[in-house]
Amino acid sequence: MIKRQINMLREFSIPLIAGVLAAVFWVNLDPEGYANFNHGHFFGPLSFHFVANELFMVLFFGIAAVEITQSCLPGGDLNPLKKALNPLFATFGGVAGPVLVYFLLNWSLGSPTLANGWGIPTATDIAFAWLAARLIFGDGHPVISFLLLLAIADDAIGLAIIAIFYPDPSVPAEPLWLLLTVAAMLTAYLLRRGQAKSYWPYLLLGGVPSWIGLHHAHLHPALALVFIVPFLPHPPQETKHIFEEDPGDLSTLSRFEHEWKIIVDFGLFMFGLANAGVQLSGFGAATWIVLGSLIIGKTLGIFFMGYLAQLFGFPLPEGMGRRELLVAGVIAGIGFTVALFVAGEAFADPGIQGAAKMGAMLSILAFPLAAIIGRLLAVKKM
DSSP states (O other): OOOHHHHHHHTTHHHHHHHHHHHHHHHHHHHHHHHHHHHHOBBBHHHOOOOOOOOHHHHHHHHHHHHHHHHTTTTTTSHHHHHHHHHHHHHHHHHHHHHHHHHHHHHHHOGGGGGGGGGGGGOOHHHHHHHHHHHHOOOOHHHHHHHHHHHHHHHHHHHHHHHHSSTTTTTTOOOOGHHHHHHHHHHHHHHHHHOOOOHIIIIIIHHHHHHHHHTTTTTTTGGGGGTTTTSOOOSOOOOOOTOOOOOOSSHHHHHHHHHHHHHHHHHHHHHHHOOOOOOOOOHHHHHHHHHHHIIIIHHHHHHHHHHHHHHHHOOOTTTHHHHHHHHHHHHTOHHHHHHHHHHHOOOOHHHHHHHHHHHHGOOOOHHHHHHHHHHTTTOOOO
């Protein structure tokens, strides 16, 4: 009975939703208390926000990397390789589409002062996109592996945009530190060649240096395990769809996922609590420009480029057609956390910044919109 309840909480991502609601209520009832909790010294010198975003999310992206790795194996949803190229084409559309729509909407609704916000709608919130895809399509659907690869690539581009176009003068990018991440990947490769079966050497000797390299390069260290997880020993062929348990798979990759996934599912409460604290302040032109760019731009960009890639001979995963591609594009319109961060960097004016953040916050509406469109298109849940 208890196990069934735990699985239900995980299936519907109740911890993540609870964290979001707690943050929204807290910041609007007691903004100073929320700010002190989120950015004060929560774990010694570390803030709660840092622990949630820079440390815990390492595990989240690590589990996402497991799913992508498994999907790229023979028999997986993204194998052969040309199937994995389709979501990468779609990623380009998911970045270029929102930027184009942003400039068009700003030309018709906004003003020159809002032009610097073009980077806000470029990234997809992987945590919420993952939740939405699982609820709409079911855990075993190939759309999830498609969206995970797209969202990770999307966020990597978004982080590069932040580093290049929205730099913090006090902490300039130091790409030389990325050599440490490359060295960590080499270490993981050597561990695999040496037939290390436990995942701990990979995490400690590979993941830790990878995190340090990204952190000191002033890129998002939460991506640290994305570069290490593909080196974990795994079976030569995948026999299950994404998220489906395979009792016969006792590989290092599978054990890492099995032992950490429940911690990630419940730890997403921290992620929601740390990132969803947006005050429900004024609306403005920036609100609707950001919201429209995310939902319209992402949907059209991803659908068009995914369809174009298909015409060029790079197929969608088996079991995924154009209807599913369209719904996936809508889901990717959930910008949320990265969009909130860029909004804070793009505008100095508190009024414009608040209005832009409201647009990023409201992009969560892409979730029910995708569910409605999926129902109208008779998309099947697995």
